[in-house]
Structures are given as C-alpha cells and as structure tokens.
Amino acid sequence: MADAVAERAYEPVIGLEIHVQLKTRTKMFCGCELSFGEDPNTRTCPVCLGHPGTLPVTNAEAVHFALMIGMALECELAPRSIFHRKNYFYPDLPKGYQISQYDVPLASGGRLGEIRIHRVHLEEDAAKLVHAGTSGRIHSAEASVVDFNRGGTPLVEIVTEPDVRSAAQAKEWLELLQATLRRLEVSDVRMEEGSLRCDANVSIRPAGEASLGTKTELKNMNSFRFLERGVNAEITRQEEIVRSGGEVVQETLHYDPATGVLSPLRSKEEAHDYRYLPEPDLVPLAPTEEMLARARAALPELPAGRAERLERELALPPDVAKLLAFRTELGDFYEATVSAGGPEGDPRAIANWVTGELLARLGDADPDPAQSKVEPASLAALVAMVREGAVAHSAAKEVLDTLVAEGGDPREIVESKGLARAGGDELVEVVERAMAAQADAVEKIRAGNDKAMGAIIGAVMRETKGRADGGEVQRLVRERLGDQPG
Amino acid sequence: MSQAVLELSAAQAAAQIRGGELAAEELFRVYRDRAAAEELGAFLWVAEEVPDAPADGPLQGVPVAVKDLFCVGDVPSAAGSRILEGYRPPYTATAVERLLLAGATVLGKTNMDEFAMGSSNENSGFGPVRNPWDETKVPGGSSGGSAAAVAAGLAPWAIGTDTGGSIRQPASLCGIVGMKPTYGAVSRYGMIAFASSLDQAGPLTRDVTDCALLLSHMVGADPCDCTSTGLPEDIRLPVAERLDGLRFGVPPELTGAGVDPGVKVVFDATVERIEQLGGSVEPVALPHAGHAIAAYYVIAPAEASANLARYDGVRFGPRAGHTDLLSLYEETREEGFGTEVKRRIMLGTYALSSGYYEAYYGRAQRVRTKIADDFRAAFERVDLIVTPTSPTVAFGLGERTEDPLAMYLSDALTVPMPLAGLPAISIPTGMSDGLPVGFQIAGPAFSENRILEAAHAIERAVGFDGAPPRG
Numbered sequence: 001m002a003d004a005v006a007e008r009a010y011e012p013v014i015g016l017e018i019h020v021q022l023k024t025r026t027k028m029f030c031g032c033e034l035s036f037g038e039d040p041n042t043r044t045c046p047v048c049l050g051h052p053g054t055l056p057v058t059n060a061e062a063v064h065f066a067l068m069i070g071m072a073l074e075c076e077l078a079p080r081s082i083f084h085r086k087n088y089f090y091p092d093l094p095k096g097y098q099i100s101q102y103d104v105p106l107a108s109g110g111r112l113g114e115i116r117i118h119r120v121h122l123e124e125d126a127a128k129l130v131h132a133g134t135s136g137r138i139h140s141a142e143a144s145v146v147d148f149n150r151g152g153t154p155l156v157e158i159v160t161e162p163d164v165r166s167a168a169q170a171k172e173w174l175e176l177l178q179a180t181l182r183r184l185e186v187s188d189v190r191m192e193e194g195s196l197r198c199d200a201n202v203s204i205r206p207a208g209e210a211s212l213g214t215k216t217e218l219k220n221m222n223s224f225r226f227l228e229r230g231v232n233a234e235i236t237r238q239e240e241i242v243r244s245g246g247e248v249v250q251e252t253l254h255y256d257p258a259t260g261v262l263s264p265l266r267s268k269e270e271a272h273d274y275r276y277l278p279e280p281d282l283v284p285l286a287p288t289e290e291m292l293a294r295a296r297a298a299l300p301e302l303p304a305g306r307a308e309r310l311e312r313e314l315a316l317p318p319d320v321a322k323l324l325a326f327r328t329e330l331g332d333f334y335e336a337t338v339s340a341g342g343p344e345g346d347p348r349a350i351a352n353w354v355t356g357e358l359l360a361r362l363g364d365a366d367p368d369p370a371q372s373k374v375e376p377a378s379l380a381a382l383v384a385m386v387r388e389g390a391v392a393h394s395a396a397k398e399v400l401d402t403l404v405a406e407g408g409d410p411r412e413i414v415e416s417k418g419l420a421r422a423g424g425d426e427l428v429e430v431v432e433r434a435m436a437a438q439a440d441a442v443e444k445i446r447a448g449n450d451k452a453m454g455a456i457i458g459a460v461m462r463e464t465k466g467r468a469d470g471g472e473v474q475r476l477v478r479e480r481l482g483d484q485p486g
Numbered sequence: 487m488s489q490a491v492l493e494l495s496a497a498q499a500a501a502q503i504r505g506g507e508l509a510a511e512e513l514f515r516v517y518r519d520r521a522a523a524e525e526l527g528a529f530l531w532v533a534e535e536v537p538d539a540p541a542d543g544p545l546q547g548v549p550v551a552v553k554d555l556f557c558v559g560d561v562p563s564a565a566g567s568r569i570l571e572g573y574r575p576p577y578t579a580t581a582v583e584r585l586l587l588a589g590a591t592v593l594g595k596t597n598m599d600e601f602a603m604g605s606s607n608e609n610s611g612f613g614p615v616r617n618p619w620d621e622t623k624v625p626g627g628s629s630g631g632s633a634a635a636v637a638a639g640l641a642p643w644a645i646g647t648d649t650g651g652s653i654r655q656p657a658s659l660c661g662i663v664g665m666k667p668t669y670g671a672v673s674r675y676g677m678i679a680f681a682s683s684l685d686q687a688g689p690l691t692r693d694v695t696d697c698a699l700l701l702s703h704m705v706g707a708d709p710c711d712c713t714s715t716g717l718p719e720d721i722r723l724p725v726a727e728r729l730d731g732l733r734f735g736v737p738p739e740l741t742g743a744g745v746d747p748g749v750k751v752v753f754d755a756t757v758e759r760i761e762q763l764g765g766s767v768e769p770v771a772l773p774h775a776g777h778a779i780a781a782y783y784v785i786a787p788a789e790a791s792a793n794l795a796r797y798d799g800v801r802f803g804p805r806a807g808h809t810d811l812l813s814l815y816e817e818t819r820e821e822g823f824g825t826e827v828k829r830r831i832m833l834g835t836y837a838l839s840s841g842y843y844e845a846y847y848g849r850a851q852r853v854r855t856k857i858a859d860d861f862r863a864a865f866e867r868v869d870l871i872v873t874p875t876s877p878t879v880a881f882g883l884g885e886r887t888e889d890p891l892a893m894y895l896s897d898a899l900t901v902p903m904p905l906a907g908l909p910a911i912s913i914p915t916g917m918s919d920g921l922p923v924g925f926q927i928a929g930p931a932f933s934e935n936r937i938l939e940a941a942h943a944i945e946r947a948v949g950f951d952g953a954p955p956r957g
C-alpha cells in the first residue's frame with residue numbers, strides 16, 4: 001500500500017495571480033505623476049499620503065487600460081463594478097486600507113491561449129519600505145523608512161483559473177501575457193523592476209483525479225527563471241510530503257532566488273481579516289458605451305492572433321511565428337520586409353533572415369530593427385538576390401554586414417565589392433583546381449565519405465571569397481566524379 | 487459701536503461692508519476679540535491677525551467660524567482629537583476654499599466631539615463646550631463649538647458637518663438655524679472623514695436668510711470629490727411669508743414616543759402656525775424610521791473604523807511607542823483616541839469582520855434602503871416632513887456621558903434623513919424650561935430652496951427672539 005502511494009504519479013495544479021503596474025501618466029487616485037527612480041517622497045501629495053480629509057478620484061486612463069486588458073483577455077466586462085477598501089495596518093499603506101475591487105471586479109471569465117482567466121481588477125500599489133539592518137525584514141530591522149513615490153501607482157490584478165499543469169507552462173504562458181500587455185502598451189511589464197509580478201498557487205493531486213489538493217501560495221518570484229524554478233521546487237516539496245505520508249499545509253511561501261529555498265511567510269492562523277467595505281468615497285465604475293468603444297478601437301492585433309496568422313497565411317513554422325508575434329517591432333519589420341518583397345518574395349526565407357542573421361547582428365536584448373540602417377526593402381532585395389542565385393548565401397551575409405553598418409542598396413554593395421555569385425566557367429575552373437590540389441579528399445568522396453566534401457567546398461569558398469554556392473560546388477564535384485545527381 | 491455690529495446678521499454685515507458703511511477689519515476685530523476671550527470652550531484656535539485683502543466677493547470681509555473638522559491650510563485642524571494635535575494640513579477643504587473665494591475670512595476653528603462622534607461635545611479631546619443659554623448644559627454635538635459660537639455672538643456664522651444630526655441637533659439646543667444639505671451638495675474634500683457615506687457640510691447661522699446665503703457659497707460639484715453633485719439650481723435668498731399650497735407631513739414615528747412633553751408643546755404650536763400660514767398638515771408614515779438609530783450605529787462606525795485607520799503615527803500627528811511596529815500603532819492610537827472613538831472603532835471593526843458582515847453591515851444597509859424608500863413614498867404625498875429636531879432640550883453636562891445608548895438616542899429624530907441622503911433644516915421655534923426648542927423641516931433630495939422658503943415663512947411668523955444673554 002505504501003509502495004502504491006510512493007509510486008503514484010502526481011499532477012500539479014497551478015493558478016497564477018499577476019500584478020501589472022500600468023504606465024498611466026498619473027497615479028490611480030491622485031494627480032501625482034508616476035515615479036521612475038526619482039528621489040524618495042518627491043512624487044507625493046496629500047491624497048496619496050493619506051492626509052486627513054483627502055479623497056480618491058479614479059484615474060480615467062487607468063480604467064481605459066484596464067478595459068483594454070479585459071477585452072484582450074476576452075473577458076466579460078462588468079457594467080458596474082465596485083471599489084472596496086481592503087483594511088490592514090502596514091506602514092506602506094498610508095490610509096490603513098488599500099482601494100481594490102472585491103466581489104464585483106471590472107472583468108471576469110476570459111481566456112488567453114489555453115489558460116482561462118478568472119478575473120481582472122483595478123487597485124492601487126503600496127508604497128515601498130526600506131529596512132535598515134541585515135535581515136531586510138521589518139520585525140528585526142534597526143529602522144525602516146517609507147518611500148511613497150510608488151504608493152498609489154495603478155495596478156491591474158489578473159487571476160487565472162487553476163489551468164496550468166507545469167512550471168514550464170507557467171513560464172511560457174506568463175511570457176505570452178507579457179507580450180500581450182506589452183503589445184497593448186499599457187505597462188512596461190518588466191519582472192525585474194516589479195512592473196510585472198507573479199504569484200503562483202500550487203497544489204498537486206493524483207494524476208487523473210478531478211479534486212483539488214491543498215494549495216500553497218508562492219511569492220517573490222521576480223523573474224521568469226525564478227518563477228519556473230520556484231514552482232518546480234514547490235511541486236517537488238509537495239510530492240515529497242505526500243509520498244512520505246504527510247499532508248500539505250495551506251501557507252504562503254517566500255521564494256529566495258539566491259538559495260532557491262521556499263520559506264513560510266505567514267501561516268493561515270495569522271491570516272488577515274481584511275474587513276472588506278464598499279468604498280464610500282468612490283462611485284461605482286460604470287463604463288459608458290463611449291469608453292468601451294474607445295478601448296475597443298485601441299486594441300491592436302495581439303501576439304497570439306498574430307502568431308496564428310503568420311503560421312496560417314505565410315506558412316511559418318510555429319516557433320518562428322511566435323518569435324515574430326511576441327516581439328512586436330521585430331514582427332512589424334518582418335511584415336514590412338515581406339510586403340516589400342512583393343508576390344515573388346519568400347516569406348519563410350525572409351523570416352529566417354530576420355530572426356537569424358539580422359537579429360544576431362543588431363545586438364541588445366530586444367532591438368527594434370526599424371531603428372537600424374537596414375531598410376525592409378533592402379533586406380527584401382537581398383533575400384531575392386539569394387533566391388535568384390545572384391549572390392551566394394555566404395556573400396549575402398557580408399552584404400548584410402554592410403547594410404547593418406552603413407545601410408545602402410544591396411545591388412550596389414554586391415557590385416562595388418565584387419560579391420556576385422561565382423558561376424559558369426570561373427567556378428568550374430576553381431572547382432577543378434581545388435580537386436586537383438586535394439586528391440586525398442577526392443578519394444575519400446569517391447569512397448563514399450561525404451564529409452570530405454567540406455574540404456573541397458572550403459577551398460572553393462576561400463578562393464572565391466564566399467561568392468560560391470555550396471550546393472553548386474557539390475554538384476560540380478560529383479559531376480566531375482561521374483556521379484549521377486540525386 | 488461694537489454692540490451695534492454684533493446685532494447685525496451676517497447678511498446685513500456683508501451688505502454694509504459692500505456698501506462702505508462698515509470696515510471689514512472692524513467687523514473681524516470685534517469678533518476676533520470676543521472669540522479670543524470666550525470662556526465657553528467654543529474655539530480651539532482663533533486667528534491672530536486680521537486677514538489681509540479678502541477676495542472681492544459677496545461675503546467680502548465677513549468672518550466665519552470653521553469646525554475643527556475642516557482642513558484649513560497651515561491652520562491647526564485636529565477634528566477635536568489629540569491624535570491630530572498640532573497637525574496643520576498642507577491644503578484647504580473645498581467648502582472653506584469656496585467661502586474664501588467669496589470673500590469670507592476664517593475667524594477660528596471651533597470645538598467639536600472628537601472626529602464628530604458625539605451629541606454633546608463632551609467627547610472633544612480638548613474639553614467640553616458650554617451652552618450659552620445655560621452654562622451647566624451641553625450645546626449638543628458634534629458641531630457644538632460652531633453652534634455655541636453663533637448663539638453667543640462669538641461669530642457671525644459658522645460651518646459644521648452633519649453625519650447623524652451634528653449640525654441640526656446643536657443648532658436646536660443652542661437656539662440657532664442649522665442645515666444639512668442633500669448628500670453631495672457640498673464637497674467633502676478636506677472634511678476629516680467620520681462616516682463618508684453620511685458626512686455632509688452645512689451652515690450654522692442666526693437666521694434662515696444667513697443660512698441660505700452661507701450655503702449658497704458652499705455648494706457645488708468638486709472634481710476632488712466624485713460623490714459631490716452640487717445642486718441642480720442655485721440657492722436663492724428666501725422671501726416667503728406664506729405657506730399656501732405646501733403640504734406638510736407629520737410622521738408619528740418621529741413625533742411621538744420619546745419626545746419630551748415640553749418639546750412636543752412647542753412642536754405642536756409650530757405645526758398649528760403652519761396651518762395658519764396656509765400650509766396643509768397630514769400624518770405620513772415612515773415605518774422603518776424607528777430602526778434608523780440601529781442601522782446608523784452599524785454603518786457609521788463601520789466606515790469610521792476604516793477612515794480612522796490612517797491615524798497611525800507614521801506620517802503626521804503625535805507618535806508614541808518607538809520600540810517596534812506594533813507598539814507604534816497600539817500606543818499612538820491608545821493615547822491619541824478618546825473613549826467614544828475607540829468604542830466606535832471597535833463596533834465598526836466587529837461589524838465588518840468575516841462572518842459578521844452580512845448580519846450587521848449587510849442588514850444595516852438593507853434597513854437604510856427601506857428608510858430611503860419610506861421617504862420616497864412619503865414625498866409622493868407631501869412636500870415637506872416636519873419633526874422636532876431633538877427629543878429634548880439641552881441636557882446637563884455629564885448627564886449622559888455614562889450611558890452611551892441614551893446619548894445615541896439624542897439623534898433619533900435627525901438620523902433618518904442622512905441615511906436617506908436628504909436635506910433638513912433646524913430652526914428655533916420656542917422655549918421649554920428656559921431653553922430653545924428646534925423644529926426640523928426635511929425635504930426630498932435637492933429641495934433646499936423649498937425647505938429654506940418654508941423655514942423663512944415659519945421663522946417670520948414665530949418671531950423667535952434668538953439671543954441668549956450676551957457678555
């Protein structure tokens with residue numbers, strides 16, 4: 001029996017809770033501009049400091065962004081959603097409550113990719129606490145200071161259904177969400193900077209069962225890598241507990257990226273009673289037809305849809321389509337190049353050039369090719385020249401080097417640098433010279449060792465400075481050896 | 487000269503200043519000197535200097551006493567609480583700002599029950615206020631300082647706030663006029679919050695004309711308060727002398743049991759006067775009004791428990807307990823809040839607790855809806871509803887401090903209107919046991935002008951001689 005438990009297969013059940021800082025001009029409930037590294041407490045006013053008598057006023061731009069998110073995630077939008085006060089004492093919470101949404105969120109019941117969305121709501125961010133001393137935690141700090149610049153930044157909270165089944169899927173889906181939000185231009189969505197934050201609810205159950213196990217909540221996984229590692233660590237921890245006959249305890253766990261260790265943040269017994277109260281200082285959020293129309297009109301084509309379209313219409317492989325769709329600028333440059341290439345162009349070849357050679361030459365983490373010296377029309381022309389055989393692949397790379405460095409017309413570059421494809425009698429002569437010079441390689445080829453072909457091709461390339469086509473060289477060699485092609 | 491100035495109503499003083507017959511500085515100095523020397527405990531702070539160059543407006547140069555609940559830039563504003571002792575806000579409340587724009591000047595900050603929680607002004611963190619009609623009596627609350635200051639001629643007029651009766655009840659006990667406008671008529675921005683869904687600012691004045699004049703410069707929608715709506719029409723200075731065609735409703739629920747016989751006599755006489763002036767009077771039912779106090783004492787403390795969470799010693803006000811975070815919170819709040827405030831925070835915290843929310847807060851909100859429905863139905867039959875403002879005249883200092891429930895019942899007749907968001911005025915219409923008796927007129931939402939006209943006609947007919955002996 002014990003063996004049966006030990007050997008049973010378990011299935012993780014994961015739900016994600018994402019906080020997104022909106023990049024509105026001003027804070028959620030006051031007129032302070034958002035802060036990007038300004039001196040502490042310089043982006044504050046009586047409202048976001050919670051001074052007596054002050055009142056919140058909802059930021060219309062934040063509502064607009066939240067509606068766009070709700071629509072992008074295919075949610076149902078509430079005709080009338082309510083703000084609540086979530087009450088608890090902490091120095092980073094100036095009013096003693098956070099204004100959030102509770103039983104009637106702005107949007108609910110949506111989907112992104114294969115994961116269902118439970119709800120989407122608006123709230124305000126807390127201020128930032130800095131603890132002096134070694135522990136980095138408030139209860140053992142020598143002193144703590146509060147920077148209220150971040151306090152009141154608009155946040156959208158997105159909660160998924162527990163549809164995620166692995167840490168890798170969690171990471172991959174969060175990347176899709178990030179790409180989607182980035183495409184909406186509603187947030188910087190940078191995990192390292194805290195503009196995208198993800199908590200995970202993790203439980204396991206015997207594979208194939210429908211009931212849910214006891215879940216734990218994982219916090220502080222501030223990169224995609226840590227999210228995957230943290231969730232994996234927790235799945236392993238829970239499996240070990242269950243296999244050794246124990247029971248998982250519901251708790252909140254803090255992930256330490258340095259050690260990879262999960263430690264309890266607070267147990268359920270200490271859980272807050274937030275005493276939710278409908279916020280009497282705010283009127284219900286009832287989007288008008290005009291607001292909805294404006295949000296709808298602002299929706300661009302989203303990464304998931306774009307990837308599908310690129311696959312379907314341009315016959316790109318899924319991973320290439322996804323790369324182009326998830327990186328908006330790259331995708332835009334790609335599509336501009338395809339359209340510059342006209343009906344004769346080869347979208348797959350262009351995709352390979354854009355995601356391969358071009359990306360490698362632009363450097364940086366996430367470059368925008370539109371900012372480079374390469375014009376879509378130039379790249380389209382270069383790819384066409386390769387396809388037509390006017391320039392060899394290796395020489396074309398050299399042309400691209402020049403395009404990236406200086407820009408210009410690829411035909412002129414080929415002309416001026418003498419990079420036109422070697423062919424005809426010139427190439428035949430070079431091939432025959434190479435075969436004569438490397439008789440042993442020729443022998444090996446004749447004996448069936450195809451690898452030896454490399455030496456001949458290499459010699460030809462050296463002599464032609466890369467202007468020769470490898471396939472053509474091979475054909476000529478075999479022709480000389482009397483082989484039948486194919 | 488100063489005695490003659492004191493006899494002027496605020497509207498008269500404003501007219502004389504604009505006509506060049508009276509110097510603004512003189513008017514200010516007369517009241518400033520009286521306010522600085524007063525011994526009722528009505529003021530917590532009095533302006534030292536004559537304000538220079540008030541704005542050119544209809545209220546130019548007329549000083550106003552401001553309840554300590556309103557934030558006034560760089561002026562002590564503590565809402566009657568030790569926890570805000572020495573706090574000088576970095577901004578000014580919209581209602582005060584509007585008065586300053588109309589030319590008024592701030593005379594001083596008036597005493598009040600701490601965070602407006604009280605009906606006798608005995609809950610102030612800075613000592614009680616005495617009733618100028620009889621200094622052994624309370625002035626009512628929570629705007630007790632404002633009411634006493636106006637009644638004693640320490641200020642031409644004052645502003646206060648009303649949550650469950652905090653303008654009307656002290657106006658009644660001090661023999662002056664006090665009005666709570668429709669919820670949303672006046673911006674709450676800068677009013678230190680007690681119960682946000684009920685709090686509303688309004689005037690405390692010597693007569694109905696002053697009341698209309700002061701109110702007319704307070705109302706208006708404010709972008710800083712999204713629950714503010716302003717009024718659909720301007721407040722007019724009332725002129726009515728007759729009540730012909732107006733239908734008045736008398737709710738038995740708010741005029742029978744619990745109302746002191748002496749108060750009832752004055753009330754009945756005023757109702758008779760209404761009929762003499764051409765108004766018709768009929769009984770009208772408010773079946774759920776009897777539950778108003780119970781609902782109010784769940785809703786108001788619930789909102790207060792959240793509103794008062796910000797007084798934690800972190801950002802402003804006095805701070806106690808430096809050893810750790812919990813002691814900072816506990817000791818700051820233990821030392822800073824008075825007994826009644828703590829009682830209501832505990833009540834509200836309990837009412838919102840997980841597992842109790844539905845039974846208390848949820849149910850109270852449903853009662854609130856029923857009360858609003860009652861009024862709606864009643865106002866289909868009558869134009870205005872009248873009741874006594876307070877079940878009793880001013881009671882003795884210390885008389886009810888040991889019995890919170892008896893104190894809460896002081897508001898039984900004034901609480902239903904704010905629960906329904908409705909406007910109501912209290913005007914003095916007689917005396918009982920040597921103390922003034924207030925008469926309350928309530929109307930539908932945004933019926934301020936109708937209420938003021940009716941109050942004006944009754945005021946003229948009654949001819950209440952509204953001044954206690956002035957020192």
Ligand SMILES: [Zn+2]
Pocket residue numbers: 027030031032043044045046047048049152
């Ligand atoms: Zn601010």
